[in-house]
Amino acid sequence: MRKKILASILGATFVIGALVGCGSSDATADAQPKADEATEAKEENKELTTITVAASATPHAEILEYAAPLLEEKGYKLEVTVFDDYVQPNLVVDSGEFDANYFQHVPYLDSFNEEKGTHLVNAGGIHYEPFGIYPGQKASLDDIEDGDTIAIPNDTTNEARALLLLQDNGLLTLKDGAGLTATVNDITENPKNIKFEELEAAQVARVKDEVAFVVLNGNYALEAGYSVSKDSIAYESADSEAAKTYVNIIAVAEGHENDEGIKALVEVLTSDDVKSYIESTYDGAVVPF
Incomplete structure (x- = not known):
């Protein structure tokens, strides 16, 4: 399912009439406003190049919406379509069909390319989540x-990533070398005999009232109304290796990473203005990357 957001915000144009000095003729006075009107019309009729982006709703589409006016200043109109899955x-x-997407990190992109035979590449890192x-039926890992x-x-x-975080908090042990490909089959020690309900990422938060805890991607935690600083029981630190590994990126089809529009998009999304908005x-x- 997807929902289209026209993120372009066209600002109003204000015309300031020219001041006419003493001794100027009426013809000169009349000519300046006409010139201003012609310039205004030319600017209004200037066509913007559209960049289409597929994105997750939170925070990706929100960040893009904020960035849209900044991108217009560079001559591009941003058209964002929200998707509620990680495949489409x-x-x-x-x-x-789309120029770029904004929802994923590089390990997921690499895995997707390998599994689906796609040819997508990283055009620039934007933020880390x-x-x-997070609590479900229980509020503390001690419980x-x-x-x-x-x-x-x-x-x-x-x-x-979820299993590594659970391991870091003493709930289980993974076999040596499992790393970023770890699954529940790689668990070597599970002293509490924890059961794992494995769900599509977007569905995990929806079962929070049915399980002891949920382990969430940052964007789905936001959508579920969680604050990482106030509600999470434990989370990856901003200066961890995970922050570098799991930075969210703008992804494009191979060969388009240096397109002018894509470069402008990445430049705006990594600008101080957008960083301040995120923070x-x-x-x-x-967290801005």
Whole structure:
């Protein structure tokens, strides 16, 4: 499912009449406003190049919407379509239907390319979203009991990330070398006999009332109303290796990473203006890269 947002915001044009000095003729006075009107009309009729982007709703589409007026100053109109899954945004960019997408990190992109045979590349890193453990039926990891269930994402890279975070917090042990490809089959020690409900990433938060804890991607934590700084039981630190590994990127079809429009988009999204917006809006759940 997808929802289109026209993120272009066309600002009003204000014309300041020319001041006519003493001794100027009426003809000169009349000519200046006409010249201003002609310039205004020319600017209004100037066509902007459209950039189409597939994005997750939060925070990606929100950040893009904020960036749209800044991008217009560079001659581009941003058209954003919101997707609620992690598959279609890549397929529509690979097919050429969209120019770019903004929702994923490089490990997921690499895994997707390998599994689906797509040819997508990283055009620029924008932000990092700390992965966190959030309360479900229980509020503290100390309250976990034998046989409790934890909901985690089921895609390759995000499942590994969830398991690594659980390992860092003493709930399980993974076999040596499991790393970013770890699955529940790589668990070597599970002293509390934890059960894992593996779900598509967008569905994990929806079962929070049915399980002990949920482990969430940053954007889905935001959509569920969680604040990483206030609500998470544990999360990846901003200076961790995960911050470098899991930076969210603008992805494009191979060969388009140096297109002028894509370069302008990345430049705006990494500008001080957008960085300030991210820092003041997301309470630590989204960190500029």
